Amino acid sequence: MKAVWEKVFEYASMPVHGSLSRKLRKGIKVQVNEGKVYAEATLFLGDEFLRISEEEGQKEAINTYYDWNMVSSVRTLCDKEESPRKPK
Numbered sequence: 017m018k019a020v021w022e023k024v025f026e027y028a029s030m031p032v033h034g035s036l037s038r039k040l041r042k043g044i045k046v047q048v049n050e051g052k053v054y055a056e057a058t059l060f061l062g063d064e065f066l067r068i069s070e071e072e073g074q075k076e077a078i079n080t081y082y083d084w085n086m087v088s089s090v091r092t093l094c095d096k097e098e099s100p101r102k103p104k
Contacts, residue, residue: 018084022061028092029059036060037069047091048082 028046029038038059040046045055048066060067066082 017087021066021084021087021090024090024092025059025061025066032058043094045093047093049086049088050091052080053093 025038025046028044029040031037032039038061040055040057040059045053046057046059046068047053048068054068054070056070058069060069064084066084066087068080068082070078070080072078
């Protein structure tokens with residue numbers, strides 16, 4: 017399943033220039049294993065683990081690590097696009 021999860025994270029993010037990390041796309045959030053919802057986070061897709069880095073306030077950086085073998089679900093969330101459709 018690791019390959020599937022990597023594709024999901026690649027879809028939800030874009031490469032950070034000059035590094036192996038990926039930044040979540042604007043307006044996209046991710047949730048791993050029905051846990052915390054991450055927005056404006058940076059991902060590192062390692063061979064054996066996933067790292068999600070986020071900043072809290074101006075002085076604190078938080079890194080959360082997931083074992084690929086322990087990832088059982090990934091959700092992507094975004095605001096629903098407002099597209100007014102007229103019935104035909």
